[in-house]
Amino acid sequence: MIPAAFAYARPTTVDEALRAVAEGGEDVKIMAGGQSLIPVMRLRLAAPETVVDLTRVAELRGVRDDGDAIVIGAMTTHHDVMTDPLVLQHAPLIAEATETVADRQVRARGTFGGALAHADPAGDLPAVALALDADFVIAGPQGRRTVPASEFFVDYLTTALEEGELLVEIRVPKLAGEWGMRYEKFNRVAQAWSIVAVAAVVRREDGHIAEARIGLTNMGSTPLRASAVEAALAGAEASPETIASAARSAAEGTSPTSDLNAQADYREHLAQVLTRRAVTAAVGL
Amino acid sequence: MTQINVRVDGVTYTDDVEPRTLLVHYLREQLGKVGTVIGCDTSNCGACTVHLDGAAVKSCTVLAVQADGGEVTTIEGLAPEGGGLHPMQKAFHEMHGLQCGYCTPGMIMASVDLLKENPDPSDTEVREGIEGNLCRCTGYQNIVRAVQQAAGEMRGSTNGHASPAEVDTAAAPHVAAQS
Ligand SMILES: Cc1cc2nc3c(=O)[nH]c(=O)nc-3n(C[C@H](O)[C@H](O)[C@H](O)COP(=O)(O)OP(=O)(O)OC[C@H]3O[C@@H](n4cnc5c(N)ncnc54)[C@H](O)[C@@H]3O)c2cc1C
Ligand code: FES
Ligand code: FES
Numbered sequence: 001m002i003p004a005a006f007a008y009a010r011p012t013t014v015d016e017a018l019r020a021v022a023e024g025g026e027d028v029k030i031m032a033g034g035q036s037l038i039p040v041m042r043l044r045l046a047a048p049e050t051v052v053d054l055t056r057v058a059e060l061r062g063v064r065d066d067g068d069a070i071v072i073g074a075m076t077t078h079h080d081v082m083t084d085p086l087v088l089q090h091a092p093l094i095a096e097a098t099e100t101v102a103d104r105q106v107r108a109r110g111t112f113g114g115a116l117a118h119a120d121p122a123g124d125l126p127a128v129a130l131a132l133d134a135d136f137v138i139a140g141p142q143g144r145r146t147v148p149a150s151e152f153f154v155d156y157l158t159t160a161l162e163e164g165e166l167l168v169e170i171r172v173p174k175l176a177g178e179w180g181m182r183y184e185k186f187n188r189v190a191q192a193w194s195i196v197a198v199a200a201v202v203r204r205e206d207g208h209i210a211e212a213r214i215g216l217t218n219m220g221s222t223p224l225r226a227s228a229v230e231a232a233l234a235g236a237e238a239s240p241e242t243i244a245s246a247a248r249s250a251a252e253g254t255s256p257t258s259d260l261n262a263q264a265d266y267r268e269h270l271a272q273v274l275t276r277r278a279v280t281a282a283v284g285l
Numbered sequence: 286m287t288q289i290n291v292r293v294d295g296v297t298y299t300d301d302v303e304p305r306t307l308l309v310h311y312l313r314e315q316l317g318k319v320g321t322v323i324g325c326d327t328s329n330c331g332a333c334t335v336h337l338d339g340a341a342v343k344s345c346t347v348l349a350v351q352a353d354g355g356e357v358t359t360i361e362g363l364a365p366e367g368g369g370l371h372p373m374q375k376a377f378h379e380m381h382g383l384q385c386g387y388c389t390p391g392m393i394m395a396s397v398d399l400l401k402e403n404p405d406p407s408d409t410e411v412r413e414g415i416e417g418n419l420c421r422c423t424g425y426q427n428i429v430r431a432v433q434q435a436a437g438e439m440r441g442s443t444n445g446h447a448s449p450a451e452v453d454t455a456a457a458p459h460v461a462a463q464s
Contacts, residue, residue, distance in 0.1 A: 002310065005304075034351070038347070039328045041305075104341060106328070
């Protein structure tokens with residue numbers, strides 16, 4: 001199908017974009033890569049009055065080193081994130097998860113910021129940003145503010161972004177010490193969304209797990225941290241038995257849905273299995 | 286209406302389009318480039334794949350206005366000027382990489398894009414590289430062979446991968462019967 005008619009703005013700077021959003025009328029949609037937005041507009045599930053296309057806002061593209069963090073511009077495409085040397089060095093988990101997103105055509109246009117702002121519970125990048133304790137830099141008419149990942153994802157397809165605001169960049173803290181990371185995604189066919197996925201980020205110290213951060217994809221209306229697993233692993237011995245036992249609490253505090261792909265109890269089972277696999281791989285066992 | 290300037294298959298066009306016009310509709314309906322087809326409404330099938338500024342994209346999931354100032358290559362512009370087929374087109378033909386042919390333009394455009402990044406992909410890498418393209422006829426086996434044959438030819442080597450005569454046709458006896 002063809003999207004309903006809309007007015008189109010193509011700003012080249014963040015300031016111009018904010019102005020275009022402010023002046024766009026009642027129902028304005030920001031367009032990043034369009035890989036989620038255009039499909040819903042084609043199905044007429046969205047029919048915005050104005051589309052503000054960020055494709056030409058060059059300042060939103062690319063990854064830079066900012067001392068204690070790497071900073072990923074919201075408009076950096078999945079393809080560019082996956083192949084970026086800073087991402088590969090400091091946050092390989094992001095590259096690993098991004099490789100599992102959709103297919104090469106979608107990754108050529110879809111963006112890191114778009115996937116996070118979209119906040120689909122089955123999306124792969126929100127749980128990764130949560131596990132890495134990323135910070136979200138948001139620009140609005142009143143200036144800029146920074147929101148931690150733990151507060152960015154508010155509900156199903158809902159984030160801390162207010163009307164008139166845009167996501168500008170994502171700051172991913174560099175990790176000190178010996179860290180291992182792994183993204184374990186379960187789906188049935190190529191280019192499919194996660195039925196469940198687990199992001200594990202683990203720091204090892206003298207044969208022990210000093211710290212573990214576990215992000216869960218599609219185990220509720222937002223990405224979640226498996227805090228019970230994290231607590232059980234902190235200070236634990238890095239052995240298959242301790243990991244397996246800790247992973248058993250992966251579904252604690254979650255509220256997965258039942259849908260055509262899986263029942264809730266099956267998702268709970270998957271969370272445990274994938275947590276065990278992800279932590280085991282992140283620890284290097 | 287918004288005016289766009291776009292180079293498609295080596296020719297520059299200046300046209301007025303509605304912002305909501307999808308690139309695939311612009312190509313087919315305004316430029317008559319019907320070699321690029323539409324196979325779904327959900328951005329899944331990849332039949333509409335073209336190259337935009339050097340990367341494979343699903344032209345049903347790009348607005349025509351977004352191609353303004355850009356360069357598009359469709360299946361119709363892939364073959365070398367002056368006739369003949371692109372090695373990928375030739376390989377799909379020789380290796381029987383199609384049956385109904387509906388997925389083929391997109392398959393070929395996605396595969397050419399894959400080889401730019403990975404000139405010598407394994408079987409698995411080919412399958413992953415074309416995961417955005419659905420084929421309801423072939424079962425993919427001969428598509429993978431075609432991509433590997435083209436890869437061999439484009440790398441300039443004549444050995445390494447199966448040529449049509451050595452293909453294991455046990456799973457697809459009709460291939461042998463037709464060749
Ligand atoms: C066939 C297919 C398969 C897919 N499979 C997967 C998958 O397996 N895993 C996965 O994670 N994703 C998947 N996706 C989605 C893909 O990752 C999209 O790229 C992503 O969800 C949206 O990114 P985008 O840049 O295209 O954003 P858009 O579609 O342009 O925007 C998405 C939403 O975010 C808002 N938005 C975008 N950028 C900003 C910003 N800077 N500030 C404020 N709001 C903003 C938009 O207004 C819109 O509501 C798939 C998509 C397709 C078409
Ligand atoms: S027509 Fe199916 S992906 Fe474009
Ligand atoms: S040959 Fe028929 S869909 Fe691929």
